Amino acid sequence: MSDPxxxxxxRFSVLAEASPGLLSRLLQPLAKRDLIPDLVLARREGEAMRVEIALEAMxxxxxxxxxxxxxxxxGVMEVRGGAETRRAA
Structure with missing residues (x-):
C-alpha cells in the first residue's frame, strides 16, 4: 500500500468559463491545504480559460x-491531472 x-x-489542467474570480477559486483547494504551486499558467481561449497548476511535490x-x-x-468544464480526466456536469 502506498504512503499518502x-x-x-x-499537474492539473483546467478548462473553465472565463470569469474575474476564476483564478482565486482554482487556487483555493491548494491554499486550504497549505500547498503552494510551483507553476500557475493561465491563458484565455475565447470565452474559456485554460489554467495549468503544477507542484513539484505534494x-x-x-x-x-x-x-x-x-x-x-x-464554471469548470474539464479537469485533467495525471492519468485522470473528469468532465464537470
Whole structure:
C-alpha cells in the first residue's frame, strides 16, 4: 500500500468559463491545504480559460482530493491531472 504522505509531482489542467474570480477559486483547494504551486499558467481561449497548476511535490493522498475540488469549482468544464480526466456536469 502506498504512503499518502509520500511527496509526488502533480499537474492539473483546467478548462473553465472565463470569469474575474476564476483564478482565486482554482487556487483555493491548494491554499486550504497549505500547498503552494510551483507553476500557475493561465491563458484565455475565447470565452474559456485554460489554467495549468503544477507542484513539484505534494502529498500523494492529496492529489485526488485537489483534483476533485477543482472539478467542483463554479464554471469548470474539464479537469485533467495525471492519468485522470473528469468532465464537470
Amino acid at each position: 504522505e509520500r511527496p509526488v509531482p502533480a 502529498p500523494a493522498g492529496m492529489v485526488r482530493l485537489v483534483f476533485g475540488n477543482l472539478g467542483q469549482v463554479v
